[in-house]
Amino acid sequence: NAGVTQTPKFRILKIGQSMTLQCTQDMNHNYMYWYRQDPGMGLKLIYYSVGAGITDKGEVPNGYNVSRSTTEDFPLRLELAAPSQTSVYFCASSSPSGRLNEQYFGPGTRLTVT
């Protein structure tokens, strides 16, 4: 199993541009999450999903959108990028029937908005 994969690894955006961060998991996990991690800070939940077709806001959803059309994929969309969205983005997944909801993280996407 590849686990949780994210693309791209790095990206530089200009202010006002849009992009989609891709996240795929091959563990058949129902739950998926998007976090952002600012330098020297903790992980803040942006959006999460408990299954295909279901998404919900986390702690910091403004400026982002998500969709969950399949169990495997959970893309994160940034519209009108702002410098405040410069961060490292981590996708994670877990299973409600798995080991105590352990979350498995992807390798992260480092995004810079200038």
Add this chain to the structure above:
Amino acid sequence: GENVEQHPSTLSVQEGDSAVIKCTYSDSASNYFPWYKQELGKRPQLIIDIRSNVGEKKDQRIAVTLNKTAKHFSLHITETQPEDSAVYFCAGRNNQGGKLIFGQGTELSVKP
């Protein structure tokens, strides 16, 4: 909603000493408390976790204790080694969709 506070933000110890990191949580309904280790430039990885029906759990050199009454839990690392140097995050689980609320992180430095 849940709020998790973590202390200290930085911790420096000598190799072989013990390290303790403490977290408090606000939601008395939270029932699962994992600890993640994040090495520089890497993804967070689970190192130990505890459920609310257990007071203590140990795995080799690491242990976690939970005080439900006081709503705090702690990570204990004994006989620290340089490879323990990393950022450690605690978290509390909100029952909605298994989502975790993370503490701010503790940067642990183990000096040889």
